[in-house]
Amino acid sequence: MKALDILIFMVGLVVGSFLNVCIVRIPEGKNIFWGRSKCPHCGHVIPWYDNIPLLSFILLRGRCRYCKQKISVLYPVVELITTIVTLALFKKYGLSYSFLYYVVFAYFLIVLGIIDLKTKLLLNRILLPMLIAGLMINVIGQIVPFKDALIGAVLGGAAMWLIAVLGTKIFNKEALGMGDVKLAFVAGFFLGWKHILIALYLGFIFAFVTIIVLWLIYRKDIPKLIPMGPFLAMGFLFYLFYGQKLIQWYLGLIS
Ligand SMILES: [Zn+2]
Known part of the structure; x- marks a missing residue:
């Protein structure tokens, strides 16, 4: 590992720790800074010394030093995912505006996904800053052509809205919320129209596979409301790394 890699690794750990703070405090309306x-x-x-990313959780064996109650495993998981994603995006883009753009996208996805998992809410007060951050970095760094980003946002939002409406009609209950539509809109802006639909599709595959597995394990006791946000976040993250390869593989299959 080079010195810069180690630095990025540390940055990933520290940001992961901060994302945990966001995940706990934003739904409670508390100050994150x-x-x-x-x-x-x-x-x-x-x-x-009990708040060192990854390390403290291991040293404390996942329990509070004072009351010995369990610390949620989500904390080290968020720190680990954040670190891996940061390092992987750095390897892909180097120190560039593209790296900043996609790493910010990924950080917001992690926060949104985990909060949705815990509270079943995709909050406007996260989605709006996410959109503004994407807009600003894109204007400065020229990563996705502005027209592509705009069409991507409309396309992503519209596709999700259509799926939500159809889903409600077919299953006779609301399976997707407006939060999912908004997330698809923002992600469409980040990714652009050429990519958003496949990325959304990946999110649905993750959801589908998970629901099948849950059903096999729990049968009728399967939770009634499974939030879509974490799966969309997973789909978008997966697409960032494997989207290009996936498309090439698919085109190879049909030609
Ligand atoms: Zn305690």
């Missing part, structure tokens, strides 16, 4: 983190069970302020 100010205030010490506390144990959700006993309220004890977490000292810095």
Whole structure:
């Protein structure tokens, strides 16, 4: 590993730790930049040495030092995913505006996906800053042609809206919410119209496979409301890394 790789790795860990703060505090309406983190069970302020990304969770064996209650495994998982995604995008794009653009996209997806998993909400106060951040970096860095991004947003939002309407008609219950439509809109902006539909499609495949597996395990006890956000986030992230290869493979199949 080169020195810069190690630095990016550390940045990934630190950002992952910050994303955990966002995931806990944004739904509660708390400030994400100010205030010490506390144990959700006993309220004890977490000292810095128990707040080291990945390492503390392992050293504490996943339990609070004071009340011995379990710490959610989501914390180290978020830190790990964030670090891997950061390093992988850096390897793909180097230090560039493209790296910044896609890594910001990925960070927002992680926060949105995990919060949706926990609360079943895709919050406007995350989606709006995400769109603005994408817009700003794209204007400065010229990553996706503006027209492509705009058409992508409309296409993504419209496709998701159509699926939501059809889903409601067919299953006679609301399977997708407006949050999913908005997320598809924002992701369409980031990815552009050439990519958004396949990325959405990947999200649905992830959801479909997961529901089948859940059904095989739990049968009738399967949760009634499974949020779509985490699967969309997974689809978009997967597309960032394997989209191009997937398209080539598919074109190879049909030609
Ligand atoms: Zn505690």
